[in-house]
Amino acid sequence: SAVISQKPSRDICQRGTSLTIQCQVDSQVTMMFWYRQQPGQSLTLIATANQGSEATYESGFVIDKFPISRPNLTFSTLTVSNMSPEDSSIYLCSVQGDGSSGYGYTFGSGTRLTVV
Amino acid sequence: AQSVTQPDIHITVSEGASLELRCNYSYGATPYLFWYVQSPGQGLQLLLKYFSGDTLVQGIKGFEAEFKRSQSSFNLRKPSVHWSDAAEYFCAVVIMEYGNKLVFGAGTILRVKS
Numbered sequence: 001s002a003v004i005s006q007k008p009s010r011d012i013c014q015r016g017t018s019l020t021i022q023c024q025v026d027s028q029v030t031m032m033f034w035y036r037q038q039p040g041q042s043l044t045l046i047a048t049a050n051q052g053s054e055a056t057y058e059s060g061f062v063i064d065k066f067p068i069s070r071p072n073l074t075f076s077t078l079t080v081s082n083m084s085p086e087d088s089s090i091y092l093c094s095v096q097g098d099g100s101s102g103y104g105y106t107f108g109s110g111t112r113l114t115v116v
Numbered sequence: 117a118q119s120v121t122q123p124d125i126h127i128t129v130s131e132g133a134s135l136e137l138r139c140n141y142s143y144g145a146t147p148y149l150f151w152y153v154q155s156p157g158q159g160l161q162l163l164l165k166y167f168s169g170d171t172l173v174q175g176i177k178g179f180e181a182e183f184k185r186s187q188s189s190f191n192l193r194k195p196s197v198h199w200s201d202a203a204e205y206f207c208a209v210v211i212m213e214y215g216n217k218l219v220f221g222a223g224t225i226l227r228v229k230s
Binding site: 031033041042043044045048056092094096104105106107108109110 | 150152158159160162165206208210215216217218219220221222223
């Protein structure tokens, strides 16, 4: 299965600033997914990022707040913009494997964001 | 509405006892089903998955799950729990017709008492 490197692993940020999270995959993948896990909660899909097209956002998430780049088939970034304490969460990227890996979904180790 | 339900928020079992974590989904189409485990401060690890075929699926760490279409369920089981199994467990579902999106249940926190 794919190996995902996600960074930073954690950060403490001032409100009103922005943070860009990077996700690097060791193989080419068509779709990458970004999730948010608020404290004590489950994972919620933010958006799906395909290379060469704009990301598709889920209800409740907008591009101005969470811009995503997908410049190639192995890399993506998620920016959390104009942060407030409510953005304090773990952010994870994920990819779907191909048939050789049984189409399982692999996750990065996550970015633990604290906004103060 | 499409959803994944894990009815138990917390479960406590004694070490060595058997375990069953429940998961139900409400989709009309054939789902792909997953169980993930998340230890405190750790990332998500895939325990097992079901796509088709034998409805009893074996996973890592001695876990298994059974897909029951008639009950829309995919319950996770382990015959003998170890203290290291204490973690949060997430059931997740993909409906390929809806765009390969993995939808998670709320999670079940497992506590193991010695």
